[in-house]
Amino acid sequence: MTTVALRPATMAQALTRALRDAMAADPAVHVLGEDVGALGGVFRVTDGLAEEFGEDRCTDTPLAEAGILGTAVGMAMYGLRPVVEMQFDAFAYPAFEQLISHVARMRNRTRGTMPLPITIRVPYGGGIGGVEHHSDSSEAYYMATPGLHVVTPATVADAYGLLRAAIASDDPVVFLEPKRLYWSKDSWNPEDPQAVEPIGRAVVRRTGRSATLITYGPSVPVCLEAAEAAQAEGWDLEVVDLRSLVPFDDDTVAASVRRTGRAVVVHESGGFGGPGGEIAARVTERCFHHLEAPVLRVAGFDIPYPPPMLERHHLPGVDRILDAVERLQWEAES
Amino acid sequence: MTTVALRPATMAQALTRALRDAMAADPAVHVLGEDVGALGGVFRVTDGLAEEFGEDRCTDTPLAEAGILGTAVGMAMYGLRPVVEMQFDAFAYPAFEQLISHVARMRNRTRGTMPLPITIRVPYGGGIGGVEHHSDSSEAYYMATPGLHVVTPATVADAYGLLRAAIASDDPVVFLEPKRLYWSKDSWNPEDPQAVEPIGRAVVRRTGRSATLITYGPSVPVCLEAAEAAQAEGWDLEVVDLRSLVPFDDDTVAASVRRTGRAVVVHESGGFGGPGGEIAARVTERCFHHLEAPVLRVAGFDIPYPPPMLERHHLPGVDRILDAVERLQWEAES
């Protein structure tokens, strides 16, 4: 085993590095979006790319999200691999028709002759004090759209690895970047041959025996924190980071819940019609006779995302997770 | 009890009647959409309205769904009650930004001072031999959007009653009309004072003791048929027609499942990330200790809607429902 030099970086930096490496490796990779050029994106994720690869490879588009995604479709039809940046979650909505009616379906419509290797980067979620329309968790819409992969990293290393995998994928990938983790820091080595993560595999971030917290993206660190806090109350919680919502890693999730017998799904997105329902339902289908309690959900409320001064009441935090764990019918335990 | 004269009508006719009665009752009600005027809509639901109420009350718009919904927002801001027709499910997608970012949020954004009483009629679902983009089941998107009511009738009487209620509601309602039930016929009386159904109440369409089929819209008749067929195999199935996905009638659904101890959710929409996950999860949360088996789901496949010649393989039919019922772990029964 060779020793690899680890370097500290933020998630935003890891994403930039992933884009840069992908562009260097394959001239077909083009970045386009609003303010991705000279400005380097409002979150600076495309910083330096226009300078290094030229404006034809990293292009400031007119402000029109359907136009951005629609032209990316045409570019992909001609063999390019566009990486599109949607500036904020809610500003991807104008592109939904292109996404649902074309991006997700083109391969299928054409019996596989016209795949669309498009990566759609969407900074998502709250916790950054953004005013309305800047903090939506829109993953439920993407999950309900067959033909898309839906991926979201929670660590610096995964940000790099999964984005590389997304760009390398011959299918469209909605790549959800948790805004409030952009500035999270960690040590990681992009030259590690294992740096590129296959899409579709969940990972157990913390092992435990009492119950499983199933989560992804911005809620992963919160769940890890909750697991630490739970230790003090005598619960040994396992934390599964899904990483990929589509495809869904049933095996990893079900194996964990079969071990622990209890589960809570945690996400920031609204609960009703959100990802948690799907996850709880499929876990229950697979682990029914192992479950000591129904799979519970801790999610954002079913309300439009709150204004900055109230968002802390909305976001699933440690206490709310622990409350749910407490409701997992421990009395039933013999 | 007064005797009421029942008249046979199709669901499409009941919807027309609901629009006409609502327009006659309240001059603020305006219908707008593509081809809703002289043509009477591609499904003839607005037949005769332009003639009776004038083109200012029933207006053919330019072809631009965001424009239709966006101008409806402005009309509602000025006190009108627009009823918008989206020509087909997939053609509502261009209006998603207006829907999610404005229609669903305006009341909340303005602390209740600017409610938007808009009804958005969306013919949805398959089974009519439509070419691509004409048969989507898009209810998962609407369910995941707080601020909307999501309603869908399965009977002629409900089509009338729920559409009247939707138009009367001070909140935006996405009114999903099951395309393949447009020509379903039944007897009903619009003058019956109970004709207007409150939004948010599920109804038990068939009582049974063995298991509950939870369904809505186009799948209701299929479930009733399945229940009849099941009788022969010794299962006495209850069928719950949700009618309203938002708000969700937890009480009626949970009461049924507590009685029967088993449940299958049936819908045409794709399974993954579809309504069934939410429904199964919330039923399980509420009825865990009454359940003899996990709540199962019978749904469309997780694929883009098939071409007409293959759609019968995709749509949940009687056999698939009975197969699911069979998997409800009857052996476990003492």
Added chain:
Amino acid sequence: MTVMEQRGAYRPTPPPAWQPRTDPGPLLPDMRPYRVLGTETAAQADPALLRRLYAELVRGRRYNVQATALTKQGRLAVYPSSTGQEACEVAAALVLEERDWLFPSYRDTLAAVARGLDPVQALTLLRGDWHTGYDPHEHRVAPLCTPLATQLPHAVGLAHAARLKGDDVVALALVGDGGTSEGDFHEALNFAAVWQAPVVFLVQNNGFAISVPLAKQTAAPSLAHKAVGYGMPGRLVDGNDAAAVHEVLSDAVAHAREGGGPTLVEAVTYRIDAHTNADDATRYRGDAEVDTWRAHDPIALLEHELTERGLLDEDGKRAAHDAAEAMAADLRERMHQDPVLDPMDLFAHVYAEPTPQLREQQDRLRAELAAGAEADAEGTGR
């Protein structure tokens, strides 16, 4: 900081950054649709081209008639006829080189066929056995597009990509008059102009969007006038005059090929048939209007010109007619064969590799089908 400090110096000049980005004059279309047939310009038209156009128009009309008949015979789920619009359909196909790309809407199977696509493949969507019946790369024809105007940004992106790669490729995108109202029309034209992409937009203004007449769709002087708002030239042409449409489109394609950027062409034409076989046009228009347009029929216009100039005799007409009948007979025969379908295809192309979830569903359907086949064999069934 006070207000006074913030304020700038005094310079009562015009706003510093402003200058017209383009001279609008050359972008504006003429106020009358450009015509060739029946005018003096016709004398300059290439006889070979006119004869070719004639043969294609006759074939195109026959194709429309045949496809409409197939709906009545239950062989097509639906058919949006381009009867009356054949000059546009045919010219759109003929002005392109092999390496160029065509972006058709649902109404433009004829353009795809005129470009070389097998008519049966072109009709697959409308027969209902699959969404797209051909490999788009083969004849460089994008999938027939149903959601209005959504194909336009695709054409722009493809043309832009080709230019970035240094390839000499032009994209021609078709859209209806109604489709110009969609946001995607606007966004596509804007991107095309900003990027100077080699793309040509052809609006077939056939007077209606299903039942909605043009006057309820736009208040613009013409749809071609929209071009100026994007900084591209707009051209207005008689869409039933095949020679005129061919010339205007050829010029636009050449302009794009030379790096001149996009053009918006509005072809004024008329939808002689109903929107589709499922539509009842009598609900929104009278016969009289249709008749005025029948008198301006694209085939009649061209036939008259060719006959007048001695370029077409009865034999020539018969030859075109016979070729059209042969195509129709072949189409009829092949469309009367049931397509062979495999339900398992439903899962084959959703992703490069089916997800584990799709694999499960695939297995379930396979088992169902096997059980069904067995039951059928045994003459039983639930």
Added chain:
Amino acid sequence: MTVMEQRGAYRPTPPPAWQPRTDPGPLLPDMRPYRVLGTETAAQADPALLRRLYAELVRGRRYNVQATALTKQGRLAVYPSSTGQEACEVAAALVLEERDWLFPSYRDTLAAVARGLDPVQALTLLRGDWHTGYDPHEHRVAPLCTPLATQLPHAVGLAHAARLKGDDVVALALVGDGGTSEGDFHEALNFAAVWQAPVVFLVQNNGFAISVPLAKQTAAPSLAHKAVGYGMPGRLVDGNDAAAVHEVLSDAVAHAREGGGPTLVEAVTYRIDAHTNADDATRYRGDAEVDTWRAHDPIALLEHELTERGLLDEDGKRAAHDAAEAMAADLRERMHQDPVLDPMDLFAHVYAEPTPQLREQQDRLRAELAAGAEADAEGTGR
């Protein structure tokens, strides 16, 4: 039916249905932005109006400076300054009657304030205590709109509704240069023209959409030229010339009020500050460009005119300045008070009546808050 039977008669006339729907001539904007200050036209301007504009500009600039300062003091989450654009903001507010409606974007809190809205209420969105800080009906100011161009169809719908009801109401909608690229811009202008709705669209072309300069946004001769594609007049005006903006907008509002339909006005101006306090403008533009615009400052232009004509002396300046300072002091003081927030409001306005599901969530939060308060009181906590 054969092809021959299908074909129409011969009539080599122009396409029957086609006629220009409007004469494009009068719709086209002039090629230079309209100016009043520093030109001969200025002499005809109403002195009272010019003085009023001056006072408002000074107040507006002070408001921008104050709001920017509040971001540094942590009292605003974010502030998109309209420094340099005050002439547009103020004129937009002043040309409207009480009963008219204003549709601002996120950058237009100043227009809302100039229309009479309490500055603190106008800043609620940007402070972050709620999404909209005022009842839109009170001053007929729609909620500040963040998703680009989405407010434009709202303005059209409202104006159309008012006209249908027989009310004399005009809507004025503000949008940025970047926002003109969005599909909603297109759809809104098209609906407005087809419906002849009494609405005026004011594009503040401030040169940038965050970092993206106009040349990457459009290739049009001017943004005002887009008007012709909708069949409405386009007007180009020097957006730093308050008298000119006021005149052009007044004309457009009067035109709309008289039933003449919509107008598109492009005001050429410049965003002196960064996009918001969070933006770093040095990444995409140089000081030199900003300086040329500082020299074309809207206050300086007007002040020079007024001074030259003896309409403004030092006392007058002082009075305007003092009024602005008073406004700023009041704003500062009130913005330094913490807003009183009730987390339960999160559930209060999602629907007219909370759903059963929301009621449950509301109860849960209430219990959490009570538990937290108890824990706080006991000095404990998890």
